[in-house]
Amino acid sequence: MDYKEGAYKVRDLSLAEAGRKRIEWAESRMPVLMHLRERYSKTQPFKGYKIAGCLHVTKETAVLIETFKACGAEVAWSGCNPLSTQDDIAAALAVAGVEIYAWHGQTVEEFYWSIERTLDRPPHLTLDDGADLIFTVHHKRPDLAQHIIGGSEETTTGVKRLRAMAADGKLLYPVFAVNDAETKWDFDNVYGTGQSTIDGILRATSVLLAGKNFVVAGYGHCGRGVAMRARGMGANVIVTEVKPTAALKAVLDGFRVMPMDEAAEIGDIFVTATGMKDVIRSRHFRKMKDGAIVCNTGHYDVELNLKELAELAVRVREVRPNNKEYLLENGRRIYVLADGRLVNLAAAEGHPSEVMDMSFANQFMAHLMLVEKHKAGEKLPPQVIDLPEELDQEIARIKLETMGIRIDTLTDEQRAYATDYTAGT
Known part of the structure; x- marks a missing residue:
């Protein structure tokens, strides 16, 4: 096991070259996320912010992590399932300077140890798949919550549990329900799964x-x-x-x-x-x-x-x-x-890159909104929050454009008709 305290713990750094090739392959299949990387790397909106992430360590996740880093973020990461980490990807990220604690075949104790390492230096943002990171903050490190701007949750199970926590008044900071974005649940969950x-x-x-x-x-x-x-x-x-x-x-x-x-x-x-x-x-x-x-x-x-x-x-x-x-x-x-x-x-590699492209674009944009609101001095309530509908449509529009597909647009007259309650038969 390769371990450097405060930096990474992964299975085998010698796997990094193979992992890098797979990450580059995923980049070639994730044009929406790469578009966001190119656009926001110029302005560095995440500079000065740390993101703690707990999400399957796959080649697609690596593209998301490196997009955050390219846009100024400091990132610390762990896998969100003991058997889902791809060791070559974890090695490639560690070699690239990502703080990561993840390897395939973790025990339950190792799994939670890895999550806690991502919190050793307090984060401003949390990114979750299953909400284990958020639950760790709430149950073991509630002192960190006052410094956390907000978070996001990737999957149905996590969103349901967080909504229950919010309903009980126990949620300590706002969380965007990325899973509930149409460009996530109706594509990732259906076609990806x-x-x-x-x-x-x-x-x-x-x-x-x-x-x-x-x-x-x-x-x-x-x-x-x-x-x-x-x-x-x-x-x-x-x-x-x-x-x-x-x-x-x-x-x-x-x-x-x-x-x-x-x-x-x-x-x-x-x-x-x-x-x-x-x-x-x-x-x-x-x-x-x-x-x-x-x-x-x-x-x-x-x-x-x-x-x-x-x-x-x-x-x-x-x-x-x-x-x-x-x-x-x-x-x-x-x-x-x-x-x-x-x-x-x-037993496989997870969802195809093409579908994770949209899911992770939602993740990126959710955290961008949290940072922008923080910079503007706007404090969101400790609730589970849906992403805006217009963001869904924008991500889908970019995806279609990268596929070379064009669609119709409404005329001004049609847009007016859509909300004209005086129109009859």
Whole structure:
């Protein structure tokens, strides 16, 4: 392990060259973020501000980090999941002078140790994916909150928990809900999660998806993306849900819908995408076919109750990378991918660069707004705040332009008509 106190702790600095090549590849696929880097590196809006970040250490995240640095920010970073850090990327960032504490395969203790190191020198801004950094500030270092201008949160699970904290009056500083920007949730969550989850399953198993009964637990944006891509690979998709409107959408989108207790008996591959604990547990594992494949693409590793599965097993062994075989007393074998953590990041590379381009443009702009308001002397309330609609549209417009796609614009007369409440039939 390569470690320099106060600077970095990563797996192996010799991986840096390979990581740098992958970062450069991501840069070539992230034109919106590179546009922002070029534009704001001239004015250095983040000079004098420190950002503490806790987000998956991937090549796309590296582009975001280096964009912040190019625009004047001081950055300290940790991974937001013990299995999602890509060691070559962490090494490349450390060599480039980024303060980073991240390596693949961390223990829970190492994971939180890394987060706390990013807070050793108090930050002005926090950037989160899952809100573990924000929770660490609130629960272990509340003294830092008075110096923090604000933060941002990347994922659905984190935003829900932060809104609950704000409703209880416990949130100590404002947080932008980046996840709730349309150019994030309707692209990253759907197209990113869909493709990268299938990628992770294939890397860990190399199975044929065509003709398989593919069970997706949860039909939110992430689950919808997974179901869409699984059907595209020829799978017979079954959806399980607890929310009536989500279940109805799945039915009208052409998928079979049933309770997990029924799906467990016929499924070949199971993916959880709910953000809820114990979605698949002992009674479901007992019903599964010999050879069933089970994985999770939600943020936390609580959706599969692997403790109960281990109690059913007479033997557990790793049969290939990120793929463990649980042999049950009844002789059936169940294969769990990536230890129940995000299969798209633990067993693959995470979302494609092209879709993270928009998500991370939102992150950059959220922090730019926080800094600009701070410089103007404007203090935001300690709430979870949505990004402006016009920012969503601007990011989408830039993305379309980089793709060579043009769209129509409303005339002045049409804009007036849109809000003319006197117009009739």
